[in-house]
Every structure is written in C-alpha cells, then in structure tokens.
Amino acid sequence: MIVIMKRHFSRKQKKNKEIARKRILFFFEQARKVFDFNPSLANRYVTLARKYAQRYKVRIPRELKRRFCKHCYKYLVPGVNCRVRTHDGKVVYTCFNCKKFMRFEY
Secondary structure (H helix, E strand, C coil), X not given: CCXXXXXCCCHHHHHHHHHHHXXXXXXXXXXXXXXXXCHHHHHHHHHHHHHHHHHCCCCCCHHHHCCECCCCCCECCECCCEEEEXXXXXXXXXXXXXXXXXXXXX
16 A cells, blocks of 8 residues: 655745745846846855756746756847847747857747
C-alpha cells in the first residue's frame, strides 16, 4: 500500500519566496540604473536575479523576462544592445552580444 502525502508549505517557505520576489525586482531595478555606466554590473544583477528565482522556485515576471537575453543572459536595452521589431504578430528581440533572437507574442 502506497501512501501519498501532500507537501504543505511552511510559513517560512512562503516568506522566503516573497523575499526572493522582492530581491528579483530590486536586482532588475538596479540593473536598469547601472547599465549606462557599467553594463557588466547590470549583467551580474541579472545573473543574481536568475539564481534567486531558481533557488526559491519563483517565476520572473513576464515584463522582466524580456529585459534579458534567453541565450547569453545579458541585460538588454533596446537600441543599445538589442533590436526590437514586430513580425507576423510577434515581437522579435535580437541580441547584439550573441546574435540570437527571441520571439514573444503580443
């Protein structure tokens, strides 16, 4: 006889997830502020935000997912290090660092 037990999240886990969400937002805000004079630091902030999301199993919000490259994980600023175009009902982001592109429906 196999007994399947449900996992219950403790308050501590919920609190950790909420803290992780706030830190992810904070890292992306800092990346936006710092990018003009130190792009490598902005890329580091994106890396840290992704690590928090993976460690605490938190999704990065949709609007923030479009701010970094899915292939090289660099912070993207349209017109500076990426190109944004529309094509066949999709928004196409082309990264100038890795020369790859991402498509998002709109």
